[in-house]
Amino acid sequence: MEDVKLMVKELADNYGRSEENLLPILQGIVEREKYISEEAMVEVARELDISAAQVYGTATFYSFLETKPTGKYVIRVCKTISCMIKGKNDIIRELENVLRIKMGETTHDNLFSLRETNCLGQCHKGPAMLINDTPYTELTPEKVRKILCDIRNIEFPAN
Amino acid sequence: MSEIINLTIDNVPVSVKEGTTILEAAKKINVRIPTLCYHQDLCVAGNCRVCVVEQKGADRLLPSCAMPVSEGMEILTNSLKARNARKHMIELLVSEHRADCTRCYKNGNCELQELSSEYIIGEDGFIDLIPYKEYTIDHYSPSIIKDDSKCIRCQRCVRTCNELQKIGALAVAYKGKDMKISTFFEKPMFEVVCTNCGQCINRCPTGALTEKTYIDRVWAEINHEDKHVVVQTAPAVRVALGEALGMEPGEIVTGKLVAALRRLGFDSVLDTDFTADLTIIEEGNELLQRLKKALVDKDPDVRLPLTTSCSPGWVKFIEHAFPEYLDNVSTAKSPQQMFGALAKTFYAKKIKVAPENIVSISIMPCTAKKYEADRPEMRSSGYKDVDYVLTTRELALMIRQAGIDFASLPDDDYDSIMGESSGAGVIFGATGGVMEAALRTAYEIVTGREVPFKNLNITPVRGMEGVREATIKIEDPLPEWKFLDGVELKCCVAHGLANAKKVMDAVKAGTVGYHFIEIMACPGGCLGGGGQPIPTNEEIREKRTAAIYREDENKPIRKSHENPEVIRLYKEFLKEPLGEISHKLLHTHYRARNRY
Structure with missing residues (x-):
């Protein structure tokens, strides 16, 4: 709890305490913690003297501001119409099959979280997804399997 | 500084100050443009688009609540284009609204219902989205029920809570089709900073925010043979109740209110004004x-x-x-709670009824009073000091249920011991x-x-x-x-x-x-x-105020x-x-x- 307080205070010192600083502060929290916890939101409300509901409203508006704990790798699949036409549903099915979780869930080992997101600006190269900050485009189910496999190999190198 | 702008609305010339909106200008010449998200007490949101009008020569319709007039404008409020667009807007809103009207508490006093019937929204409009929606109905608060399935997301409540009350218990969360009116982390209303003031209820155009009603429990108590039901009426009820029963704002209905309560079957009809006087003695002495x-x-x-x-x-x-x-x-407790504490002690002794057989009801202009009566501190008589709190609106409904023609009731006087009051x-x-x-x-x-x-x-x-x-x-x-x-x-x-x-x-x-x-x-x-008849706006509040001071002088x-x-x-x-x-x-x- 104290850590959260300190972190938010630091961010507010850094960015300022007026309402327009809410977004950078929330982004700062996500950068450090991967998601914005209830406690963190209360602290932000306190620092900026705005209502906690408003902080929650802003945090839930943006798909890149997580409000639930996430795995180490957050996979965001573009849900918009161009990627839909290019077959994003197959991509999602493949991800769900390989990871054995549903959309919105996190794997038991806390390695992967699966999310949908709004347009990634890769409409010409759909279907597209983002893993943490790295974009992957022109996806096929096979490609998806390989990408996940590569990450697992980094995380659990064969001994 | 402010210039006069000339325009026509439905071919009627009108001159208004610069900065006036089309909606306000239309009101000036008694043309009513339907609205939903617009409310006189709140800032303009312009999100429901029900108030769209046509401007001659322009291909886009204008939201009249948000659009200021300009020189030479020719506005048509009821052209076919405007009508059709408006009907579509209402149909779209209804498609995401749980239109369970016959079972809705707001049935008969719902702005969306009124508009739907005015524009003949049939069943063959847009697909009903409610079965595909995840929604919550929060009835944990003793004061307020928040039913998201009836919400049309006009955000009047959010503006009320944030602007008028600066509480911010409600905010807009998520976006697009998932957008909803939410408390912090979607917690129940009673867990967040909500003060139960009920101002959001007064402004909700549908049944998404209503007071929690205790009418049926009160009927049960009235009909219980062994119970002596004591009722107290708050000062502000007597200058507003008439509005909910077909009378004009600003009428004083104290005598009819007392008569109606007797007819409903309350055993003692007493006055919160009595304990208001008592509050003054206690609070005044505290100040000194x-x-x-x-x-x-x-x-x-x-x-x-x-x-x-x-x-x-x-x-x-x-x-x-x-x-x-x-x-x-x-x-010092509020007059309601002072009354409750005395009803089951002093008054019970006076009328020789055991306090456990006294049921104490209050008629309040307020939804927070329901919460107040529920506070654990409010049991100093050894019982719950005030058992049930009804709003002015709930009482009006009970009077209608009982088939009483309120306007024709003869005036009656409060019972004594705790019924006398000063101005x-x-x-x-x-x-x-x-x-x-x-x-x-x-x-x-x-x-x-x-x-x-x-x-x-x-x-x-x-x-x-x-x-x-x-x-x-x-x-x-x-x-x-x-x-x-x-x-x-x-x-x-x-x-x-x-x-x-x-x-x-x-x-x-x-x-x-x-x-x-x-x-x-x-x-x-x-x-x-928050428990007063709907609608409430500045004009109505001023009329009620004048009535209260009149009652004082008399x-x-x-x-x-x-x-x-x-x-x-x-x-x-x-x-x-x-x-x-x-x-x-x-x-x-x-x-x-x-x-x-």
């Missing part, structure tokens, strides 16, 4: 005692300014927002009223003379300004109040929690030297309360301390203000709550 401690004893622990405590919305607000100032709040008790219902009532009594206690205002009307504390200040200089006091000679008593009155916050911020900053502050959570005071007794039943209560039961029994029954304490 604190002044004495501060000025004579130089007690460093005495807290000034003293603030009023009759508004449960305000009490919960200060518990959340300024918990460090809880000792400044008068410990000072009546004006509790208006912003500034508690202050005025307290000054009428406190000034006379201190000086032995009436307040130096014509006809006892302390006009500086009246009005609709959000924050009002008044100073009363005490001259030539009675010997025991010598220390107050020459003291300028600084008073402040605020209504609406946004104004309350302003005042408390100033108190905190130390920029004001008030002695006594009256705060009412709702705009206009209780007469604009009372033979105008000062709380002259109420003969209050005098008798002290003589026979309480003995003295702030005495031992008072402390047990009429005073309470507060608790700090989370700010966020």
Whole structure:
């Protein structure tokens, strides 16, 4: 709890305490913690003297501001119409099959979280997804399997 | 600076000031443009698009609530293009609204329902999205039910909570089709900073926000043979109830209200105004005692300014927002709770009914009163002091259910023992009223003379300004109040929690030297309360205010301390203000709550 307080205070010192600083502060929290916890939101409300509901409203508006704990790798699949036409549903099915979780869930080992997101600006190269900050485009189910496999190999190198 | 703009609306020429919206200009020539997200008390949102109109020569329709007029505009409010678009908008809103009208509490008093019937929204419009939607119905709060399935996301409630009340318990969360009106982390209303003021209910155009109703339980109690049902009526109910029963705003219906309650079957029809007078005696003496401690004893622990405590919305607000100032709040209970505590002790003894057989009901202009009655502190009689709280709207519904023709009822008088009141008790219902009532009594206690205002009307504390200040200089006091000679008593009155916050911020900053502050959570005071007939707007609030002051002037007794039943209560039961029994029954304490 104290850590959260300190972190938010630091961010507010850094960015300022007026309402327009809410977004950078929330982004700062996500950068450090991967998601914005209830406690963190209360602290932000306190620092900026705005209502906690408003902080929650802003945090839930943006798909890149997580409000639930996430795995180490957050996979965001573009849900918009161009990627839909290019077959994003197959991509999602493949991800769900390989990871054995549903959309919105996190794997038991806390390695992967699966999310949908709004347009990634890769409409010409759909279907597209983002893993943490790295974009992957022109996806096929096979490609998806390989990408996940590569990450697992980094995380659990064969001994 | 402001220029006059000429335009035509439906071919009728109209000239208005620059900056006027099309909607306002249309109202001026009595053309009604339908609206949903628009509300007179709130800022313009322009999100529902129901108020679209056609401008000749333009291909896009204009939202009339948000669009200022310009020179030479030719507006058609009812062209086929505007009508069709409007109908589509209503159809789309209905498609995401659980249109379960026959089973809805707001049936018959719903703006969306009215518009749907006006535009003949049939069943073959858009697909009903409700079966595909995830929604919550939050009925955990004792005051407010929030049903997301009926929400059309107009955000009137969000604007009310944020602008008018500066609480921010509600906000817009998520986006697009998932957008919803949410509390912090979608917690139930009773867990968040909501003060239960009910102003959001007054402005909700559908049944998404309603009060929790206790009508059926009250009917059951009335029909219970062994129970003696006592009812009390708040000051602001008598100037608004008529509106919900087909009468014009501003009519005083005190006599009919009493008659109706008798017809409904209440055993004792009594008046909250009586305990409003009692509150003044207790609170007035508390103020004087604190002044004495501060000025004579130089007690460093005495807290000034003293603030009023009759508004449960305000009490919960200060518990959340300024918990460090809880000792400044008068410990005197609200009139409702004083009444409840006395009903099951003093009154029960008087009428020789066992307190466990007394059911205590109150009719309030307020939804926060439901919460107040539920507070664990409010059981000083040994029982729940007030069993059920009904809003003005709920009472109107009961009167309709009973088939009573309200307008034709003969006037009736309250029962005695706890039914007599002074004009000072009546004006509790208006912003500034508690202050005025307290000054009428406190000034006379201190000086032995009436307040130096014509006809006892302390006009500086009246009005609709959000924050009002008044100073009363005490001259030539009675010997025991010598220390107050020459003291300028600084008073402040605020209504609406946004104004309350302003005042408390100033108190905190130390920029004001008030002695006594009256705060009412709702705009206009209780007469604009969250339990009052819908619609409420500035014009209606002003009419109710005028009615309350009229009722005060018509009372033979105008000062709380002259109420003969209050005098008798002290003589026979309480003995003295702030005495031992008072402390047990009429005073309470507060608790700090989370700010966020």
